[in-house]
Amino acid sequence: MTITAAAAATLLALLWLLIAQPGVPGTVWPAPEADAGRLRSHVRLLSVDMAPRDAEHPANLDRVAAYVRAQLKASGGRVFEQVYWFGEWNARNRRVERGPYRNVIAAFGPDTAERLVVGAHYDSYGVMPGADDNASGVAGLLELGRLLGRRPPRIRTELVAFSLEEPPYFATEFMGSAQYAARLKSQGVRVRAMLALEMIGYFPRASQSQSYPALLLRLFYPSRGDFIAVVGKGDLNRLVKRAMRRVRGLPVCSIAAPSVLPGIDFSDHRSFWAQGYPAVMITDTAFYRNRNYHTAKDTIETLDFQRMAQVVDGVRAAVQDLDR
Secondary structure (H helix, E strand, C coil): CCHHHHHHHHHHHHHHHHHCCCCCCCCCCCCCCCCHHHHHHHHHHHHHHCCCCCCCCHHHHHHHHHHHHHHHHHCCCEEEEEEEEEEEECCCCCEEEEEEEEEEEEEECCCCCEEEEEEEECCCCCCCCCHHHHHHHHHHHHHHHHHHHHCCCCCEEEEEEECCCCCCCCCCCCCHHHHHHHHHHHCCCEEEEEEEEECCCCCCCCCCCCCCCCHHHHHCCCCCCCCEEEEECHHHHHHHHHHHCCCCCCCEEEEECCCCCCCCCCCCHHHHHHCCCCEEEEECCHHHCCCCCCCCCCCHHHCCHHHHHHHHHHHHHHHHHHCC
């Protein structure tokens, strides 16, 4: 091997260590707990019976919020809402008040100074069914609530269903997660970690079913889209990945990359980064895999609920490890 080739190999190895964050999984997670049938039922209600779930259909958003509230309360959560309004200018240059919009919050475990947050947005893009985006994330949140109700955490863990993540409000202060994270910051709340569940149900097994925002990433990651990804920064990335890999048969990858890479900050975790809180996104990689993204084809029939149940078990494992 020439010096140039050796240098290139060394550089690739360093990039792999920095970006893909390889690691050894911990002790194998006990028997599966998440229920694929429950996940399917939640997704059907959200993507069929309660669609569309966009800002132009506030009555449907209220129905979803009521359903989420009832499910989390039944699991033993202490449930409350963050309700907000905002004004915007319409095409006639008139200021219109929008709202109310609701973040539904359920607290599990004792009231502690520090807390964990797991969140998922419940709105969809326009009138699309949004089964993967993001009924799957909300279903995972509800199933996680059931598991936490059976074995409560030792520090306060809040499960939050966020409103208004999708355009035209994405990356604005009107995102539900932006409202929630800003309130935590204003109250001086310490957040140990935030996990955003963003599209966790689409897992094609076909070769070359996975794409990436940069060709170089193909050297480090699978070509088949049957894994779950942890997207974030630093030590939290490694901890969550290590915990999720404890679930037998669940392939888990992670990526640590700057937000200029398209998709890195495309969910509610960005609102927590903006407030200086540690946060990661747990995702099936959205449009880099799911060609049904933001279309009428994003339906329940396309999702893999057995793999989704494994993902929820992985999130439960991560919450347990963060709860130490």
